[in-house]
Amino acid sequence: PKSVSYICFIGAGYVGGSTAAVLANQCPHIQVTVVDKNAERTKAWQSENLPVAETGLLDIVKVPRDGLRPSQRKNLHFTTEVEESIQQAEIIIVSVNTPTKAVGTGSGYLLDSSVLEDVVMCIARSARSNKIVVEKSTVPVGTGETVRDILRNNAHTGVKFEVLSNPEFLAEGTAVQNLLQPDRVLIGCLETKSGFLAAETFASVYATWIPRERIITMNLFSSELSKLAANALLAQRISSINALSIICEATGADIQQVAKAVGSDSRIGPHMLRASFGFGGSCFKKDIRSLVYLCKCLHLDDVAAYWEAILNINEKQKSRSVARIVSRFNNNMNGKKIAILGFAFKENTGDTRESCAIDLVKGFLHEGASVSIYDPLVQESQIREDLGIDCAADGGLDNRLTICQSGEEACTGAHGVLVATNWDTFRSLDWDHVARVMTYPRIVFGSSACLDPNVLESMGFTVEIIGKKVW
Ligand code: NAI
Known part of the structure; x- marks a missing residue:
């Protein structure tokens, strides 16, 4: 696979900001930019007062953000400049919020992927060269297909996209630890030659600090469903023990x-x-x-x-x-x-x-x-x-x-x-x-x-x- 030199995250929230920080910290050879439309949040990531309170995160952020490694240039940047960041990046990781839909079809149940779709549209319109677009946000199963269609239908002539799914499994409270030593990393791709190649390219980034056997590649939709399945099984365990606690009492x-x-x-x-x-x-x-x-x-x-x-x-x-x-x-x-x-x-x-x-x-x-x-x-x-x-x-x-x-x-x-x-x-x-x-x-x-x-x-x-x- 191709070596990667520039990655852009869109969405500097809990997931995007923390993941970008660990990635930049572990991969000094990669320039990492995190874009958020919320200027206040972007500013907070540049300060001593991060918008996310996680043990050890500030230390991880500071090294790449402030260029603390000897003879190492800064390689973690927070910005609101979306277009420029997209144009420079080879891999764009979308980590925006996907709350439950509040109105209309599926309201109260379906994840609202409209913010994600807006961002994907923006990627399609801004990109002047081939990109790998990664869904990191948790999405409804099948979203990868919608993302691919939006990219295809709005791309500049000659620009090609690959869509990957890379759900995040970090747990709040232990985010830094989970990101440094994850149980596994999932990368889902379309089962085409170029899809497999994109997955390999992205896997090589994680392989900088994560043992290769923990990086699991699979088809795009398995990966999307695996995220929902993992959370359902974790929550099921909590509800199971709590249901038993009622019987105990x-x-x-x-x-x-x-x-x-x-x-x-x-x-x-x-x-x-x-x-x-x-x-x-x-x-x-x-x-x-x-x-x-x-x-x-x-x-x-x-x-x-x-x-x-x-x-x-x-x-x-x-x-x-x-x-x-x-x-x-x-x-x-x-x-x-x-x-x-x-x-x-x-x-x-x-x-x-x-x-x-x-x-x-x-x-x-x-x-x-x-x-x-x-x-x-x-x-x-x-x-x-x-x-x-x-x-x-x-x-x-x-x-x-x-x-x-x-x-x-x-x-x-x-x-x-x-x-x-x-x-x-x-x-x-x-x-x-x-x-x-x-x-x-x-x-x-x-x-x-x-x-x-x-x-x-x-x-x-x-x-x-x-x-x-x-x-
Ligand atoms: P968050 O709400 O903390 O962050 C989302 C960020 O995206 C916000 O800073 C927001 O300003 C930004 N944003 C929204 N629209 C944008 C746009 N058009 N352009 C640029 N930035 C935009 O959300 P969080 O918690 O980081 O979650 C993100 C995704 O990751 C969700 O899909 C969530 O389900 C998933 N996830 C969250 C975990 C957690 O522990 N919080 C763990 C695993 C997955």
């Missing part, structure tokens, strides 16, 4: 013990068997919905219902968690205060998209409780925006919602505390102090991943663990 079995028992089976394995308030994040829900939509389009209603059940269990886990705490207060939360520790959808990230905490807080506010929230990374403005609409509708809500600067502050005067995100800092909170500043009945509620009931009970707390009956 009702029968006296303990989900931690059950998880250990089933996870010891080498066919099942121990990962992702931690009962929780449910999954959040920008991807699982929307990707499963996209899969459900595909099944419905194929008239596979029973298959659609099978995947959709994962989402239903996830919703139930949140609502029944609120109900469990409320029942502890004789179903009356007026005058009661609940502290929520953690607002991001998981630990080590500041991302709140689809975070369980949003629904949990809304649930308690709806019941009439006061809520105080603390998260180590999420700004007050973000929390208010995420809760926004309902706050406005409900008069006097502002008095019942406080955003705090520490876990201890949030717990002061609270009747109950719910650990919504399993941050290490909550595990090592000064729980003795918290016991003193909280108000009876001092209920602590959360996952066994973060809370040790024996220790907490000895301090005078009433402890409620997900998946464990309280006698």
